[in-house]
Amino acid sequence: MIRVKKLKKAYGRVTVLQVDEWRLRPGSNAVLVGHNGAGKTTLLTLLAGLARPTSGAILIDDSAVGLRPAREATTFVPDQPALFDDLTVQEQMLYVAKLNGESEPTGFSLELAERLDAEALLTRFPQAMSKGQRQKAGLLVGTARPFKVLLLDEPTTGLDATSRLALIDTLSEFAENGGVVLSSTHDPELIERATEVVEIAAGELV
Amino acid sequence: MSATTTATPGSRLSDDLYSLYLAGLGWLLLPFYGDRMADVLPSDFVSIEPGVDIAVVVLALTAIWSGFRGGPLMVSRAGVLHELASGASRRQMLYPRFLRQMVARAAIAAIGGTVFLALTTPGEFEVSSSITISVIALLAASLAVSQSMIWHIVFSADSEQSPQGRTPWFVAASLVAPLVLILVLATNGSFFGGSGLLALLVAALFSVAVAIAGLDWVPIERLWSRARALETMRSSMQTVDFQQMLLDMRKVTDRPRVVGRPLARSWMPTPLWRQVTALQHGLAGQLTRLGLAAAAIAAMLIYSDPRHGVVALALAGCIAMIGFDLAVPIAATADQLPFLVHYRHGSARVLQGQTFTAVVVAMSIGLALTASLWAESSDLATGALLLFLVGTLAALMQARIGSPDVSRWASTFGPNSLGPLLWARALSGPLALLAATVAISHQYFRPDEFATTWGNLTMVVAFSLAVVTMQPLEKSLR
Numbered sequence: 001m002i003r004v005k006k007l008k009k010a011y012g013r014v015t016v017l018q019v020d021e022w023r024l025r026p027g028s029n030a031v032l033v034g035h036n037g038a039g040k041t042t043l044l045t046l047l048a049g050l051a052r053p054t055s056g057a058i059l060i061d062d063s064a065v066g067l068r069p070a071r072e073a074t075t076f077v078p079d080q081p082a083l084f085d086d087l088t089v090q091e092q093m094l095y096v097a098k099l100n101g102e103s104e105p106t107g108f109s110l111e112l113a114e115r116l117d118a119e120a121l122l123t124r125f126p127q128a129m130s131k132g133q134r135q136k137a138g139l140l141v142g143t144a145r146p147f148k149v150l151l152l153d154e155p156t157t158g159l160d161a162t163s164r165l166a167l168i169d170t171l172s173e174f175a176e177n178g179g180v181v182l183s184s185t186h187d188p189e190l191i192e193r194a195t196e197v198v199e200i201a202a203g204e205l206v
Numbered sequence: 207m208s209a210t211t212t213a214t215p216g217s218r219l220s221d222d223l224y225s226l227y228l229a230g231l232g233w234l235l236l237p238f239y240g241d242r243m244a245d246v247l248p249s250d251f252v253s254i255e256p257g258v259d260i261a262v263v264v265l266a267l268t269a270i271w272s273g274f275r276g277g278p279l280m281v282s283r284a285g286v287l288h289e290l291a292s293g294a295s296r297r298q299m300l301y302p303r304f305l306r307q308m309v310a311r312a313a314i315a316a317i318g319g320t321v322f323l324a325l326t327t328p329g330e331f332e333v334s335s336s337i338t339i340s341v342i343a344l345l346a347a348s349l350a351v352s353q354s355m356i357w358h359i360v361f362s363a364d365s366e367q368s369p370q371g372r373t374p375w376f377v378a379a380s381l382v383a384p385l386v387l388i389l390v391l392a393t394n395g396s397f398f399g400g401s402g403l404l405a406l407l408v409a410a411l412f413s414v415a416v417a418i419a420g421l422d423w424v425p426i427e428r429l430w431s432r433a434r435a436l437e438t439m440r441s442s443m444q445t446v447d448f449q450q451m452l453l454d455m456r457k458v459t460d461r462p463r464v465v466g467r468p469l470a471r472s473w474m475p476t477p478l479w480r481q482v483t484a485l486q487h488g489l490a491g492q493l494t495r496l497g498l499a500a501a502a503i504a505a506m507l508i509y510s511d512p513r514h515g516v517v518a519l520a521l522a523g524c525i526a527m528i529g530f531d532l533a534v535p536i537a538a539t540a541d542q543l544p545f546l547v548h549y550r551h552g553s554a555r556v557l558q559g560q561t562f563t564a565v566v567v568a569m570s571i572g573l574a575l576t577a578s579l580w581a582e583s584s585d586l587a588t589g590a591l592l593l594f595l596v597g598t599l600a601a602l603m604q605a606r607i608g609s610p611d612v613s614r615w616a617s618t619f620g621p622n623s624l625g626p627l628l629w630a631r632a633l634s635g636p637l638a639l640l641a642a643t644v645a646i647s648h649q650y651f652r653p654d655e656f657a658t659t660w661g662n663l664t665m666v667v668a669f670s671l672a673v674v675t676m677q678p679l680e681k682s683l684r
Contacts (some may be wrong), residue, residue, distance in 0.1 A: 050430040072293035082283040092288075099294040113672055141284075145292060163640075 001026050001072075001180045002047065003079065006054035008202075009042055014070050017042045017203045019056070024182060024196070026148075029175035031191050032184040034200035039186035041079070044151050048076035056191070060149055071105055072100070075147040079154040081138025083126040089137045090122040093144035105144035108174065113140050115166040118158075132158040139167070141186060150174065152183040229313035233320060233340070252328050258339065262346045262397055262406065263387050269350040270384070273357025276428050278307045285350050290426045298423040304355060304421060308414070314345040315612040319343030342397050345410045349383055352413035356380040359420045362428060379416045385411040500526045 002024040002125035007016040017039040024030055032040045047058060049066045084092050097172040113119050118136045119128065126137055135158040143150065150171070155162045168190050171181045175195065181195040183190060191197060199206040272278065279300065281290065288300040319339040360380055386409040395402045502524045510517045 029422060045430075049287070052425070053428045071291055075285065076291070078283075078287070080283075082284070082287040084284045084288075092284075096288045096292070099289060099293055099299075128439060131640075141288065 001061060002026070002182070003057075004061040005048070005057045005059075007058060009046060009051065011037075011146050013056075015203060017046070017200075018072055019043070019205055020150045022198075024180050026178045026180060027095045027175055028082055028196055029172055029181045029194050030183075030198055031194040032182065032198050032200060033186070033191060038176075038200040039203040040200055041153055042183055042203075043047060044153050044182070046077065047149075048074060048151055050076070051171050056150040062174070071144075073148045074151065075145065077138055077142035077149040077151070077153065077155060079157065081134045081141075083134065083141060085127055085138055086123065088123050088125055089140060092137075092141045093122075096144040100145040102145060105140075106146055108170075109143040112167070112170055115170055116140075116163045117166075118163075132160060132163075135159055136163065136206075144204055147179075149180045152185075154179070155183050156185065156187045162188065207588065220231035226309075226313070229310075229317065232317045233313075245576075253278050254323070255396055258342060258398070259396050259402075261390055263384075265346050265350045266353055266384050266387050269353035270357045272350075272354040273359075274361050276309075276432060277358030277362075277424075279353050279424070280436060281429050281433055283430070283437055286426055286430045286433050290403055292426075292427065295422065296426075297418070297423055300421045300424060301418060304351075308348050308351040312344045316340040317341035338398060338403075342403065342406065344402075345406045347598075349406070349410040349413050352410070352417040353380070353383060355417040356413065356420060359423050359425075362425045365425050374418060380414075382416075383413045385493065426656045496528060499524045502667060503528075524590060652658075 002022075002205075004019050004022040006021070007017065008015060009021040032043065034040055040049065044167050045063065046053055047060070048069065058065040060070040061073040063073070065074075080143075083089075083096075087095060089129060095104070097105045100135055114123065116139070118133075118140060119135055121133055123139075124133075129137060135155075139155065152171075155169060155171075159167065164187070171183070171190075172193055175181050187189060254270070281300075281303065285299070317340075320336040323336050323339050340425065356376075356382060360377055386405055390397065390402050397403055397406050497570055503521060506517055506521050506524070610638045
């Protein structure tokens, strides 16, 4: 589902990420671990098509990242939730779903709202939310459209204990049903439940 | 979940209509103030047409540079992530934003054109005569925004992800409009005539069509980094974190990173070394910009009279550009967030050295340019030289907005006092420049009038402003 070949990301002369060959198959619930600045977020933004590799290739669902099939297959939830300030969470979910040809948000996001006990957030605007609530809203909006690959940057940060466990359960189930989950995290419980642990050190996969 | 109505962020008609209303209001009111301003900046241009023709071509060419620096679009993080990085059509998502940008800038240009006319023809201004120049400005701005979009796609498109953006036909189409404009001028045409205006209209419409056709291939990587910088800038604006705002603004406009240190040598005196180490661009780029500004100044001094208000203002603008360029190293130093470390005790000498170096370079250029004028017109030469000095000082004041006396101020008077201080300092540069411009255009520096009250007063105000704005920095660092 995710294939990376000879990937390199450099800023000027400084190489921040270098991956020779790496792949994630359907059913993977993988976590990216490593020190701060190791290159976890860089890898995720490259996979999400939000940064361009200096060289190398990334294929998602057999399509180059950035092309429409790969965009349709992938969704990314960054560590700082990306939300429209002027829409309620419910409106955002519906908007994102409609943009992608759906009449309603995905069952995944609606179920996640229930499991995260976030139904009360649906009618609220992001600006009136706490950090944890924004994180939940980001997860709901990010998963409101159909996807096969779910990329998450520190998804459990700011969540309460119950919500954390609920999210970890949901991610595991999604992977068991054939999806791909890749999360960067320092959360021991998320790491423990992962099917693959990918360690990054100084921009290279260990 | 119940059904809700959703508003597409790019299609809020009421916002657009309100903007249009404001633009219309501006178009009606600003000429009035422009006409009054003309009394302060006297001017008696015989013909403004050649200047406008050249400005149109320069604007179109500037758009190419703007495209290289990231294009005209700014999209929020949510917009990039949920709209552009999803399966939705990018053209469909970007189309309203692109049109809004174009309409907004075209409206501003139309108003600007009217104000320009009011400035250049004081006392003779009529609304009917402003329509032609407003239409030219409107078309030129539409063309420029489109060109910026087109060239951004040409420069940034990834050949694998958006192969169409790199195809020869797209590159060829992007060249059509600039070539048409150059052709009009090369054949002694003018955009004021019927055929010139028609050519401008065709070039603008063609550019808009090509830009819209290319919207599907707009790469989103730069939009993402720009959106992140914008979000940070919004929060720094809310907290009046002026220095962070400057940093973010750099990121938003894709200001290139430091590319090298072509001139810095270890044997150099420290102030000079610090000056050349922080050059933001390659030596060639730096020299090109300085050369272009100097050439523009030379052309204005030779072919026009700085006593005309508009010429004096343009002259002051070019000089400020030189000043800014020379002050870049200081700005770059101030940009460093842990500035207290970099501006440690005893570094006043270094900063004074930087200031001195910038002033000396500016004065040298000014001297070289004005020496030839001296024999014929000493008042002009004196005026031009003074403009160089004040322009450089004004730019230096601007560049030192984030300097460490700010921290001293904050510790003495509390952080809430910082906002007004920083804004006052930011305004003082342009004010000094304007004061000098007015002084020169009113011939206060003619030898026979040098002793008049107003001349002396203007000079005293300009230099006091410079001294007061710069003094606290060195004082706090000793």
